[in-house]
Structure formats: structure tokens, C-alpha cells
Amino acid sequence: MPAINFARIAKAAAPLGMLLCLLPATAGAFGFDDVAARAKRLAATAYSKPVRTVSKSLASLDYDQYRDIRFDPARAHWRNARLPFELAFFHQGGSFDTPVRVHEINGKSVQEIRFDPKLFHYGANELHQKDLAGLGFAGFRVHHPLNTPKYKDEVLVFLGASYFRAVGKGQLYGLSARGLAIDTALSSGEEFPQFTEFWIERPGQNGKDLTIYALLNSPRATGAYRFTLRPGIDTVLDVKAQLYLRENVTTLGIAPLTSMYFFGENQRPATEDYRPEVHDSDGLAIQAGTGEWIWRPLVNPRRLLVTSFALTNPSGFGLMQRDRQFTSYEDLEARYEKRPSAWVEPKGQWGSGRIELIQIPTPDETNDNIVAFWVPDKAPKPGVPFDIEYRLLWQKDAEKRPPSAWAVQTRRGHGWVRKADDSIALSVDFEGPGLKKLSAEDKVDAVVSANDNGRILETNTMRNDATGGWRMTVKLRRNDVKKPVELRAYLNSNNNTLSETWSYILPPD
Known part of the structure; x- marks a missing residue:
């Protein structure tokens, strides 16, 4: 210079x-x-x-x-x-x-x-x-x-x-x-x-x-x-x-x-x-x-x-x-x-x-x-x-979160793993103190809904032994691939809400 x-x-x-x-x-x-x-x-x-x-x-x-x-x-x-x-x-x-x-x-x-x-x-x-x-x-x-x-x-x-x-x-x-x-x-x-x-x-x-x-x-x-x-x-x-x-x-x-x-x-x-x-x-x-x-x-x-x-x-x-x-x-x-x-x-x-x-x-x-x-x-x-x-x-270390449980990851894949079809699978992991307090006998359900462009085919919940949290899986099919699907879900046990509301937008293809 x-x-x-x-x-x-x-x-x-x-x-x-x-x-x-x-x-x-x-x-x-x-x-x-x-x-x-x-x-x-x-x-x-x-x-x-x-x-x-x-x-x-x-x-x-x-x-x-x-x-x-x-x-x-x-x-x-x-x-x-x-x-x-x-x-x-x-x-x-x-x-x-x-x-x-x-x-x-x-x-x-x-x-x-x-x-x-x-x-x-x-x-x-x-x-x-x-x-x-x-x-x-x-x-x-x-x-x-x-x-x-x-x-x-x-x-x-x-x-x-x-x-x-x-x-x-x-x-x-x-x-x-x-x-x-x-x-x-x-x-x-x-x-x-x-x-x-x-x-x-x-x-x-x-x-x-x-x-x-x-x-x-x-x-x-x-x-x-x-x-x-x-x-x-x-x-x-x-x-x-x-x-x-x-x-x-x-x-x-x-x-x-x-x-x-x-x-x-x-x-x-x-x-x-x-x-x-x-x-x-x-x-x-x-x-x-x-x-x-x-x-x-x-x-x-x-x-x-x-x-x-x-x-x-x-x-x-x-x-x-x-x-x-x-x-x-x-x-x-x-x-x-x-x-x-x-x-x-x-x-x-x-x-x-x-x-x-x-x-x-x-x-x-x-x-x-x-x-x-x-x-x-x-x-x-x-x-x-x-x-x-x-x-x-x-x-970073003490972020604002709900007091009971929150979603830590959302993963997407095919509905059928061995033989892929047009269905979509979403796997959501929840963690939090409210889930760690549950006993092995407690039943946890997923309350899932979709807008009129999505059809829920199957939902499941299971304990995640690796984290102490719970995993929710949702299998769905889109009615019109050119339109988005909006999903809402939360974990529930004995009519008590356990987690935040997971609100997901599946963008159109």
C-alpha cells in the first residue's frame, strides 16, 4: 500500500x-x-x-x-x-x-x-x-x-x-x-x-x-x-x-x-x-x-x-x-x-x-x-x-426452555425403510426433567394432528434409554406434494401434558 x-x-x-x-x-x-x-x-x-x-x-x-x-x-x-x-x-x-x-x-x-x-x-x-x-x-x-x-x-x-x-x-x-x-x-x-x-x-x-x-x-x-x-x-x-x-x-x-x-x-x-x-x-x-x-x-x-x-x-x-x-x-x-x-x-x-x-x-x-x-x-x-x-x-449454557420437556432433535426419513414408498417418517426426541421423573410403568402417548394436506398413518412413543428421554415417531402421507403439511404434537401421560408443542412445517416438494 x-x-x-x-x-x-x-x-x-x-x-x-x-x-x-x-x-x-x-x-x-x-x-x-x-x-x-x-x-x-x-x-x-x-x-x-x-x-x-x-x-x-x-x-x-x-x-x-x-x-x-x-x-x-x-x-x-x-x-x-x-x-x-x-x-x-x-x-x-x-x-x-x-x-x-x-x-x-x-x-x-x-x-x-x-x-x-x-x-x-x-x-x-x-x-x-x-x-x-x-x-x-x-x-x-x-x-x-x-x-x-x-x-x-x-x-x-x-x-x-x-x-x-x-x-x-x-x-x-x-x-x-x-x-x-x-x-x-x-x-x-x-x-x-x-x-x-x-x-x-x-x-x-x-x-x-x-x-x-x-x-x-x-x-x-x-x-x-x-x-x-x-x-x-x-x-x-x-x-x-x-x-x-x-x-x-x-x-x-x-x-x-x-x-x-x-x-x-x-x-x-x-x-x-x-x-x-x-x-x-x-x-x-x-x-x-x-x-x-x-x-x-x-x-x-x-x-x-x-x-x-x-x-x-x-x-x-x-x-x-x-x-x-x-x-x-x-x-x-x-x-x-x-x-x-x-x-x-x-x-x-x-x-x-x-x-x-x-x-x-x-x-x-x-x-x-x-x-x-x-x-x-x-x-x-x-x-x-x-x-x-x-x-x-x-x-448458550442456560437457554430459555419449558420447565418439563422439550424437543432436542427432529429426524426425517422414509415411512418404510426396507422398501421406500411415498410415506414420510419423522422421529422426534424429547428430553427434560419431567420425563426423567417417569417410572417404567408410566404410559406416555403422543397427541399428533395435521392440517388437511397430511394424513397420519401411524404414531408411536418409546423410552430413549440412551438419553433418559422419550422418542415420538410419526408416519404420514402428503395429499398434495405441492403444498406444505403442518403438524402439531406433544407428549401426554394420564391427561397431563408433559412437553412443549412440537410444531413442524413439511415444505412442499
């Missing part, structure tokens, strides 16, 4: 400390209400597309070239102050061509953290001074001692549109969350709101949490967000949002989660692969307000598949990675068994609506093809504030 004369671009990117001194301070403490006021004013104006400031050289960087631009960890924000949290930043380039503004809140003052090319190493990229003039940050990440007190791990990232993701202790990045989803998977096209500006409160010397405010903007929506981060075994992110619509939307997705499911135990890969399973999440879990627990295993469908669960005041939902065995994945690099589950816990009464699950065909593991979110029955009217609060838990 040619040497860069930083002095020549000092006007566009002055030294960080100097800029912090030049920026004005506010008269009072900055908080959520200030961001909400900005969102309200923004919603009353016409939408303006964000200005993209990257040069052709930066915009044309491929995935590996962009990754070769690395933030200098020695320049991490707050490192010299020896605070419990540190900030690092992402450079603009590749698909991340839109700048975001980042501010630090320190008591009553608010100061912008400005882009400076001296904060980065550019690797083998051949960039010139003009490529680095007038840039901003593409996003940022938060570091905190998570796995050892001697090292600050990366625990939270905001990068691209309104995407963010976090990890807890012993976890590796997997699925993502978003601030808002609008018209996902509709033929009219999806709208991707963007976090355009952030304000981050300077933590105390012994601070255990970090507060981040964000302003969201898109053609049809604006919003104010407050994120309160508490890293730990389960990293917790408390989210408070106030949304404003500029105009009506068809599908307003609240607390959206985005993940990847390529293939797994219920769906073999289309081509040979040494790995038994490849996915960041293997199912959607729901805790209804009635107390019912629902588990829907994920699939990689041949065509777009959109399903939903109508609920009132849900207690929680999440895209989960229940399978934690390395031997289920055999991937020494991706380590899918360490990918977090993300659980959304509503605060207050969310009212009536639906949890929507969108499953999109993907030819490989590089695409996030799974989306889940809450859709309120009564969407806000344009200009009227819509308040929502929830907690996001990033989990």
Missing part, C-alpha cells in the same frame, strides 16, 4: 483528541427523550437518502479486502482511561458505504468521535489519500472482559442498516438482531431502516453496563432507541424504542432476529458435505402468554415459506441453537455449537399480534435466510409515537 500523507488530509480528518475538544457541549444531560424528539422531527420531514462518501476504490473492496482494513486496538476509545468498556470502529468500504455518526456522552457534555485514518491499518489494500478524505465510521464494536479479566473480548457490534449482534461467555458470533424490519419477504420489496447516529455514555471506572442511544431512519419510519448492555454468561441487552411512521407499512416487524439454516438433522444437504449440520439456529421457540411452549424446527425450503403464530401478550420468543454437540457439526472453524441463541422477552403488555417466521431458500451457508419478529395487530398511525420495550438474551 502506498504511504499515506496524513497531514494532507488533516482538514478532513483531524486528530481525534483535537476534534473532541472543538465540538460543543450540551447544557443538560443527553438521554432517550432527546433522541425521541429528533425522531419525531425527522418523521415530519420528507425522507432523504443517506449520502455515500466512499470512493470507487473503497466501494469495490471484496469481502477479504475489506476485512484487511483493521482497527488498531492500541487506539481503542477509553483504553488509556482504563475503563471496563472500550470502543473500536469499522471503516467504510465494500457494502458498508454509508457513514454513521458516533458521539460520547460524558456527564452533561456530548462530543462527536470523528473518523481518523490513523486509527486503522490498511493491510495490502492500495488506497490513496483521496480515498480516505471525508469519511466516517461504518459502525462500531464494544469490548469488555468476558471470558477472562485479562482481556477485553468483543461483546457487541453495530454494523450495517440496523443490524447488531452480541455474545455471552464462551460464545461465538452467529445470528443477528435488528432495530426494525419493514415488509420483509413481500413482493413489494423490503425496506431496511438504518441507524444513522449513536450516542454512547461513558462508563464509570467500575461500571457493569453500557448505555447506547441510536437514531433510526428509513423512507417510512424513524425511531429512537436505548440499548443497555450487560455482558455475562448470558449477555443482556435491554431495548427501549419509540417509533414514528411517515406513512403506513404492510408488515411492521418488532424485535427482529435474523439467522442462517442451511441443512440439519431434518434435512440433508443437496450435495455431499462432511458436516452433519450447518446452521446458526435450529428452531424458533415461543412462550405464549397462556403458558404454552411451542417449538418449530427450521428448514431450508425450496420456495419462500412464511408462517405465523397468532398470540396475545407473548412471554417470549427466540431463534435458538439447541444442539450443542460438536459432533453434530464437525466444523473446526465455524464451531456452530458455540453460536448463541437469542431470546426476546417483552416488557409490559404487547397486546394481540403474531410472531412471524420467514424461511428463505439458500444455496449455501453465507446467506442469512431465517427471520423472526413480532407483528402487532394494530400498527401505529403515521406521526403517532409507538413505544416498545423488551430484553434480548444472548444464551
Whole structure:
């Protein structure tokens, strides 16, 4: 890479400390209400597309070239102050061509953290001074001692549109969350709101949490967000949002989660692969307000598949990675068994609506093809504030599960093994403390139902002596192979429900 004369671009990117001194301070403490006021004013104006400031050289960087631009960890924000949290930043380039503004809140003052090319190493990229003039940050990440007190791990990232993701202790990045989803998977096209500006409160010397405010903007929506981060075994992110619509939307997705499911135990890969399973999440879990627990295993469908669960005041939902065995994945690099589950816990009464699950065909593991979110029955009217609060838990070792028993795997095969026919067999294993308490004399039945496109031929239950759980097998035949079959089942003993509801979609052929 040619040497860069930083002095020549000092006007566009002055030294960080100097800029912090030049920026004005506010008269009072900055908080959520200030961001909400900005969102309200923004919603009353016409939408303006964000200005993209990257040069052709930066915009044309491929995935590996962009990754070769690395933030200098020695320049991490707050490192010299020896605070419990540190900030690092992402450079603009590749698909991340839109700048975001980042501010630090320190008591009553608010100061912008400005882009400076001296904060980065550019690797083998051949960039010139003009490529680095007038840039901003593409996003940022938060570091905190998570796995050892001697090292600050990366625990939270905001990068691209309104995407963010976090990890807890012993976890590796997997699925993502978003601030808002609008018209996902509709033929009219999806709208991707963007976090355009952030304000981050300077933590105390012994601070255990970090507060981040964000302003969201898109053609049809604006919003104010407050994120309160508490890293730990389960990293917790408390989210408070106030949304404003500029105009009506068809599908307003609240607390959206985005993940990847390529293939797994219920769906073999289309081509040979040494790995038994490849996915960041293997199912959607729901805790209804009635107390019912629902588990829907994920699939990689041949065509777009959109399903939903109508609920009132849900207690929680999440895209989960229940399978934690390395031997289920055999991937020494991706380590899918360490990918977090993300659980959304509503605060207050969310009212009536639906949890929507969108499953999109993907030819490989590089695409996030799974989306889940809450859709309120009564969407806000344009200009009227819509308040929502929830907690996001990033989990691995103590994931949210029903108290008695849950499905741990779903396997698919032919109904007749020795002589294959057009029937389908599904084998579902359940585990949990409620099943371990059963005696050898207890009778366990499977209560199974299907929609009108499926005909149940046979059901069986048997104790799984290898795990201490129970296995349910279902043999069925599809009436129309071009339509899906929806199945529901749970374990029952003496009229007592033993397990969560296993809710499965058999996609059309």
C-alpha cells in the first residue's frame, strides 16, 4: 500500500483528541427523550437518502479486502482511561458505504468521535489519500472482559442498516438482531431502516453496563432507541424504542432476529458435505402468554415459506441453537455449537399480534435466510409515537426452555425403510426433567394432528434409554406434494401434558 500523507488530509480528518475538544457541549444531560424528539422531527420531514462518501476504490473492496482494513486496538476509545468498556470502529468500504455518526456522552457534555485514518491499518489494500478524505465510521464494536479479566473480548457490534449482534461467555458470533424490519419477504420489496447516529455514555471506572442511544431512519419510519448492555454468561441487552411512521407499512416487524439454516438433522444437504449440520439456529421457540411452549424446527425450503403464530401478550420468543454437540457439526472453524441463541422477552403488555417466521431458500451457508419478529395487530398511525420495550438474551449454557420437556432433535426419513414408498417418517426426541421423573410403568402417548394436506398413518412413543428421554415417531402421507403439511404434537401421560408443542412445517416438494 502506498504511504499515506496524513497531514494532507488533516482538514478532513483531524486528530481525534483535537476534534473532541472543538465540538460543543450540551447544557443538560443527553438521554432517550432527546433522541425521541429528533425522531419525531425527522418523521415530519420528507425522507432523504443517506449520502455515500466512499470512493470507487473503497466501494469495490471484496469481502477479504475489506476485512484487511483493521482497527488498531492500541487506539481503542477509553483504553488509556482504563475503563471496563472500550470502543473500536469499522471503516467504510465494500457494502458498508454509508457513514454513521458516533458521539460520547460524558456527564452533561456530548462530543462527536470523528473518523481518523490513523486509527486503522490498511493491510495490502492500495488506497490513496483521496480515498480516505471525508469519511466516517461504518459502525462500531464494544469490548469488555468476558471470558477472562485479562482481556477485553468483543461483546457487541453495530454494523450495517440496523443490524447488531452480541455474545455471552464462551460464545461465538452467529445470528443477528435488528432495530426494525419493514415488509420483509413481500413482493413489494423490503425496506431496511438504518441507524444513522449513536450516542454512547461513558462508563464509570467500575461500571457493569453500557448505555447506547441510536437514531433510526428509513423512507417510512424513524425511531429512537436505548440499548443497555450487560455482558455475562448470558449477555443482556435491554431495548427501549419509540417509533414514528411517515406513512403506513404492510408488515411492521418488532424485535427482529435474523439467522442462517442451511441443512440439519431434518434435512440433508443437496450435495455431499462432511458436516452433519450447518446452521446458526435450529428452531424458533415461543412462550405464549397462556403458558404454552411451542417449538418449530427450521428448514431450508425450496420456495419462500412464511408462517405465523397468532398470540396475545407473548412471554417470549427466540431463534435458538439447541444442539450443542460438536459432533453434530464437525466444523473446526465455524464451531456452530458455540453460536448463541437469542431470546426476546417483552416488557409490559404487547397486546394481540403474531410472531412471524420467514424461511428463505439458500444455496449455501453465507446467506442469512431465517427471520423472526413480532407483528402487532394494530400498527401505529403515521406521526403517532409507538413505544416498545423488551430484553434480548444472548444464551448458550442456560437457554430459555419449558420447565418439563422439550424437543432436542427432529429426524426425517422414509415411512418404510426396507422398501421406500411415498410415506414420510419423522422421529422426534424429547428430553427434560419431567420425563426423567417417569417410572417404567408410566404410559406416555403422543397427541399428533395435521392440517388437511397430511394424513397420519401411524404414531408411536418409546423410552430413549440412551438419553433418559422419550422418542415420538410419526408416519404420514402428503395429499398434495405441492403444498406444505403442518403438524402439531406433544407428549401426554394420564391427561397431563408433559412437553412443549412440537410444531413442524413439511415444505412442499
